[in-house]
Amino acid sequence: MNVEMCVECGACEKACPGLLVARNEQTLPRAFIVQHKEDIIRYQSTSGGAFTAIAEEIIRRDGVVFGAVMTEELTVKHILVSDIDGLAKFRNSKYVQSEIGNCYKQAKSLLNEGRWVCFSGTPCQINGLYKFLGKDYDNMIAVDIVCKSVPSPLVFAKYVEWKQLSEGKLSDIVFRDKKRGFLYCTMAHYKTHEARKEAKDVYRRGSESDEWLRLFLSGKISRRSCMSCPYQTTQRVGDITLGDIWETNNLEFDDNKGSTLIHVWTEKGIAFLDSIKNNVKIKQFPEGNQRGVERTNTITLRINREELFDEVHKLPVKAFFEKYAPYSMKVRAKQWGRYLIWRLHLHNVIRHIKHIVIHK
Ligand SMILES: Cc1cc2nc3c(=O)[nH]c(=O)nc-3n(C[C@H](O)[C@H](O)[C@H](O)COP(=O)(O)OP(=O)(O)OC[C@H]3O[C@@H](n4cnc5c(N)ncnc54)[C@H](O)[C@@H]3O)c2cc1C
Numbered sequence: 480m481n482v483e484m485c486v487e488c489g490a491c492e493k494a495c496p497g498l499l500v501a502r503n504e505q506t507l508p509r510a511f512i513v514q515h516k517e518d519i520i521r522y523q524s525t526s527g528g529a530f531t532a533i534a535e536e537i538i539r540r541d542g543v544v545f546g547a548v549m550t551e552e553l554t555v556k557h558i559l560v561s562d563i564d565g566l567a568k569f570r571n572s573k574y575v576q577s578e579i580g581n582c583y584k585q586a587k588s589l590l591n592e593g594r595w596v597c598f599s600g601t602p603c604q605i606n607g608l609y610k611f612l613g614k615d616y617d618n619m620i621a622v623d624i625v626c627k628s629v630p631s632p633l634v635f636a637k638y639v640e641w642k643q644l645s646e647g648k649l650s651d652i653v654f655r656d657k658k659r660g661f662l663y664c665t666m667a668h669y670k671t672h673e674a675r676k677e678a679k680d681v682y683r684r685g686s687e688s689d690e691w692l693r694l695f696l697s698g699k700i701s702r703r704s705c706m707s708c709p710y711q712t713t714q715r716v717g718d719i720t721l722g723d724i725w726e727t728n729n730l731e732f733d734d735n736k737g738s739t740l741i742h743v744w745t746e747k748g749i750a751f752l753d754s755i756k757n758n759v760k761i762k763q764f765p766e767g768n769q770r771g772v773e774r775t776n777t778i779t780l781r782i783n784r785e786e787l788f789d790e791v792h793k794l795p796v797k798a799f800f801e802k803y804a805p806y807s808m809k810v811r812a813k814q815w816g817r818y819l820i821w822r823l824h825l826h827n828v829i830r831h832i833k834h835i836v837i838h839k
Contacts, residue, residue, distance in 0.1 A: 488809045508713075509749060510764040511741045512727050521736050523570040525664075526657045528725045529739035532755045533622060533719065534566045534597055542595025542618075544569070545586060547577035553652060554632065557582045557600065569599070574654045574695045576629040576702060579604060583611040590616045601626045602710035605717045608610045620751050623715055625722030625740075628705035630695045636792055638691050641796035642668060654692070656682070661737040662725070662826045666692050688814035690804035699787060699803065718748030726830070732762065733830055736809060 515521050524531060534544040540557030543561045546569035550556060556578040560566055577600065586608065590596050598608055599622040608621065643649055650666050656667035658678050666689040668682035669675040686692040694700045710716065724740035732738050743749050791799055820826060 488772075508613065508715075508742045509745055510725055511733060511743070511752070512729070512732055512762045513739045513741050514732065514737070514760040516758055517758060518736065518836075520570070522657050523567065524737065524739075525570075525572045526661075526721070526737045527739035527759075528570070528737070529741055529759065530599060530622065530721055531566055531570060533751070534560075534569065534599075535563060535758065536751070536755045537595050537597040537620065538563050538566070540595040542597065543589055544597045544599070544601040545582050549573055549652060551650065553649065554578070554580070554636070556580060557604075559585055571656075572624075572654055574630055574691070575632055575635045577601075577604070579607070584609055586619075587612055590619055596620075597622060599624070601629060602716045603704070603708070606710070609716065612619060617747065620719065620748065621717035622721060623710075623717035625720060626708075626710070627696075628699045628701035628708070630691075631702065631788075633788075634694070634700045635691070637791055637796050637799060638656075641800055644688050644797070644827070649681070651675045656683070657737065659685075659821050660735040660826065663821045664691070664736055684814065685817050687817055688806065688810050690800045690806070693804045693810075699784070703784075710763045712825045715742065715744055718745045718751070719743050726833075727762075729762065730831075732760070735826065735830075765778065 509740075513527050513529040513532070515524065517528070520528040520531050530546075534546070537544050538561065543559050544566065545557055545559050547555055548558050548568040555575040557580060560568065560583065560747070579600075582598075586596050586598055590612070596616070598605065598668050602623040605621050605623040609615070628726045639649070639652070640747075646668055647670065650671050651669040651674075653667045653669070653675065655664040657664055658667065658680070659665055663685060665683045665685045667675075667680040669680055674680070684692075686696055698705075720742040722740045724738050725739055727733055731769050741752070743752055770771045787803060790802070794802065
């Protein structure tokens with residue numbers, strides 16, 4: 480921001496998602512476990528593919544959907560999609576801050592034309608949208624995701640540069656790939672989009688060993704504003720909130736292919752969810768359930784963040800990642816341990832035992 484050019488009109492304060500949480504009328508949350516009926520869609524999605532079911536209904540209403548995609552250049556940005564096939568790009572969480580571009584502007588003009596709009600994003604992005612629009616619209620469904628934090632696009636560009644040194648040119652990176660199932664989802668790198676369809680990866684590691692997932696989960700590379708995120712509360716901003724649910728304690732749902740935990744906050748959201756019920760498998764929790772959305776701030780700064788962001792410019796990429804996420808013997812041991820648990824199908828054994836104990 481160029482302070483010298485500021486005319487003190489206050490527009491930035493009105494639109495700043497960090498300053499004030501704007502929210503429309505909320506009812507008591509209603510919580511559901513949701514799975515898309517098509518297995519392939521669940522496979523490609525982070526959890527149960529609920530987002531695709533919501534987006535498909537919007538397209539059926541001749542509407543448009545906004546969400547985050549991984550571009551050919553391996554950057555993450557928000558785009559608009561208006562056809563069912565295009566929705567595939569939105570599937571799976573991209574653990575990098577997404578660039579909004581002019582999506583708020585596009586959404587406003589489509590909403591004013593009376594088109595249905597589904598806007599998805601992190602809660603701060605959804606709050607920014609409300610601030611930009613200045614009001615809620617009957618023809619809009621705002622979907623916010625439960626968000627631990629968003630990591631830096633600059634550090635991600637360095638990760639891509641480093642991995643491409645040994646793997647060659649990549650065209651797709653999947654942060655929560657389900658080739659080893661939902662319970663052991665892994666970071667996977669692909670040379671082509673066809674290779675992704677055929678699950679022919681050139682790299683695969685879980686959150687115990689992949690450098691990006693480790694740095695993301697530790698919070699070391701998250702945005703500074705994520706450290707004091709005002710959205711990690713039970714008061715969500717969208718009509719609908721989506722998150723992961725690892726164990727539903729219901730064998731019918733716990734099939735290791737993933738389920739989405741949905742919270743619906745508005746009457747509009749409830750009416751909308753009703754319209755997708757035929758395309759999903761769904762189970763409701765007792766009313767008022769807020770399990771899973773009450774994320775408290777899990778990001779604490781355990782290192783000198785300024786030094787890390789200084790060194791990302793100065794150090795060669797290999798040295799940077801070796802310093803901040805070393806692939807040590809301990810890490811390798813954990814990697815082998817998780818791999819063995821997966822190979823021996825111990826996840827399923829453990830789940831079945833738990834289920835028997837709970838329902839005894
Ligand atoms: C950075 C990040 C952190 C998350 N942290 C948690 C967490 O701590 N706990 C938890 O329960 N769930 C978390 N989630 C949400 C969760 O992983 C799933 O997105 C959610 O369960 C929906 O899954 P789905 O299968 O229904 O849909 P999917 O098809 O997987 O949905 C993808 C949706 O996420 C949006 N999206 C993907 N990447 C981004 C991004 N970078 N910025 C904005 N929107 C994005 C897409 O636009 C789309 O709406 C996080 C997601 C992201 C992107």
